[in-house]
Amino acid sequence: MEAAKLTIDPAFEVGPVERRLFGSFVEHMGRSVYTGVFEPGHPAAGPGGLRRDVIELTREMGVSVVRYPGGNFVSNYDWEDGVGPAGERPTRLDLAWRQIETNAFGLDEFMTWTRQVAAEPMLAVNLGTRGVREACDLLEYANHPSGTRWSDLRVKHGAREPYGVRLWCLGNEMDGPWQIGGKTAYEYGRLAAETAKAMRRVDPRVELVACGSSNSTLPTFASWEATVLEQCYEHVDYISAHNYYDPAQPDRASYLASAADMEAQIHALVATADHVAARLRSPRRLKISFDEWNVWSQSLFGGEHSLDWAEAPRIIEEEYDAAAAAVAGSLLITLLANTDRVGIACQAQLANVIAPIRTEPGGPAWRQTIFHPFALTAAHARGRVLRLALSSPVFPTERYGEVPALVATATHDDDAGSLAVFAVNRSETPLPVQADLRALTGLARAEHLTVGGGDPAARNTRDAPDRVVPRPAPGAALSGGRLSAVLPPLSFNVLRLSPA
Template identity: 75%
Template sequence: MDPAKLTLDPAFEVGPVERRLFGSFVEHMGRCVYTGVFEPGHESADDDGLRRDVIELAREMGVTAVRYPGGNFVSNYEWEDGVGPASERPTRLDLAWRQIETNAFGLGEFMSWAGEVGVEPVMAVNLGTRGVREARDLLEYANYPGGTRWSDLRVKHGVREPYGIRVWCLGNEMDGPWQIGGKTAEEYGRLALETAKAMRRVDPDIELVACGSSNPRMPTFGSWEATVLEHCYHEVDYISTHAYYDAVAGDRASYLASAVEMERQIEDVIATADHVAAKLGSRKRLKVSFDEWNVWSQSLFGGESGLDWAHAPRIIEEEYDVAAAAVVGSLLITLLNHADRVGLACQAQLANVIAPIRTEPGGPAWRQTIFHPFALTAANARGRVLRAQVTAPSMPTEKYGEVPVLAAAATLDEGELSVFAVNRGETSLPLAVDLRGLPRAGTISHVTVADADPAARNTEREPRRVEPRAVQGATIDGDRLNAVLPPLSFNVVKAS
């Protein structure tokens, strides 16, 4: 294959690396919570029932923020069910996923878990079956110091200091016909405005995320964001967007090029938000919260109506291959390349359900292939994101036409350059990085996530089948860095 070229210049940058880009998502869905992050009686569980093996893997992965408790789950959730003594909590029917919810894990357990992992909590409120009052009450319980009904209840539950949760999502996917208590754009826009006003009166320092359209294939996409933001633009800080990329619905080349769709989606949402700003005469610029994204063979899922009522059933527990790792790597690259406007991103979900971490009840936890590009990017993306000018051979796709085989981003931090690169092609790709104006590099390293078999997976029996490995041969020749990217691979090349 002809070589690819990446041109970088320190004078041209996207913006600082936003640490919230490396977020994840914990929803009461399938086994994400129960036998995922929480399993009393497991040999690794602490006194609160939190699985230490999952805590350690989440730390290793570099997760910085976690959205909770949903997702579709939140639109039928009564937060009061998940606080106070566990023995007194009610068991409920979760209408989102047809599950029996014991509420053994709730706000207090989540905040303990978040503290152990060292992540920032991102809390969603129920604007499906509930509204302004319940959102205000939850915020008072979580963030107000004391001396009021709900803050004193928190103290009574053994938590004297406020949780101080900063980021709050105003509902979830409210234009989805699957959503319990779904709304029209007008209905939701008004509700989001009034909820935001009330919550800011309780705590003016919070950051609020308004729901964008559920995904770019919705007939409401674009018009939903415009209508909603015309109501609540001045009261919110982010507009959310969601997307999942299907490995089996369509041609393989389009799947490998999924980041093209993510890029278009981000730019469409930004354009819509900025249009509303212009219409309102506002100089404020909203950021995008891409708070659900991942690879998911969604076309194979029959929907929640086909599920039987059960507690913590095994649903959507995908085993990811090397190709999925390359796609996830390219999606992370896209988020980095839009770090000036994407302020928060959450890969969905953390454990078991379309997840980088898999567990077995009473058994081990292990890293799926998609764990590794996330961990490598979170660990090495520091400082500023540089504008990456890519020149590369192209490959044909049914959905997007000709797409470059190379996806790339770069960060610069105190003289250390990190290049993140995905080779979407089936053969090795020589890469030349033009380092004009960058500090002279003395050392270079190259790590890849790849395998001779693109269908290779990590499983309980073979948990380390696919791991990052060092690649020899990368060189610096004057102002040019040279490396060879293996077929269908995610790579980090560092020079300092």
């Protein structure tokens, strides 16, 4: 294959690396919480039943933000059920996933866990079966110091200092016909505006996310956002985006090119939000919170109606292969390359349910293949995201036409003088890459790490947890301000360049 070519110049930047792009998601769904992050009695459980092995992996992964408690779950959730003495909490029917919810894990346990993993909490409020009052009560419980009904209840439960949660989702996927208490765009936009105004009176420091479309394939995509934002534009800070990419697409090439769809969705949302801003004569520019994204064989899931009442059942426990790591890596690169307009992103979910971390009850925890692109990017993306000039060989797809074989972005750490290039070869043959770095003086060393490039069907399992891991790749060379390397087929890559 002919070489892909990059020109990287520190004078051309997208924006600073936003740490909130390295977010994750914990929902009361399947085994995400129970036997995922929380398992009293497990050999690795610490105080409060939190699995220390999962905590360590979450920290290693570099997760910066965690969204909780849903997801679809939140639209039928009474947050009060999950606080207070565990023995007094009610067991409920969760209508979203037809599960038995014990409420053994709730807000206070989640906040304890986020402190241990050093991640920022992102809470969702129920705007399906509840509304303005309950959202404000939850915010008061979480953020008000003391001296009121709900803040004093938090203190009584052992948390003397307020949690100080800044990020709040105003409901979840309210356009979805599957959503408990779903709304029309106008109904939801009005409710989001009134909830936002009231929450800001409780705590003016909050940052609020309005619900965008559940995915870009819905017939109301973009028109939903336009109507919603016409009602609440001046009262929110972000509009959400969700999307999942199914390996079972009409052709494999379209699956490998999934990032093309994410890129188009981001551009459409930016255009829609900016159009509303123009109509409202508003100088504000909203950002996107892409707070659900991942690879998911959604076509194999029978939907919530296929589930029966059970406590923490095994559902949607995707086993990811090396090709999925390349696709997930290309999605993460796309988010990073749009850091000027995407301010938050959450890979869904963290443990067991379409997750980078898998666990067994009473047993081990291990890294799935998609863990590694996330961890490498979170670890090495520092400073500023640079705008690349890129040319690449292309390959045909049914859904997107011809797409480049190379997906790439780069970050420059001005203080350290180092550069990191994140690149996915989404073709099934090796891809030579040549990068012109002459505008970046002082670089002298190059290191190339790759994930994948061997058997694209290889998976990490309980018995073979390290079959797919980052490995050094030979041949990267830096000479006269020019970098050359070969990216293995279907691989995620990090090229790290540093001064002598």
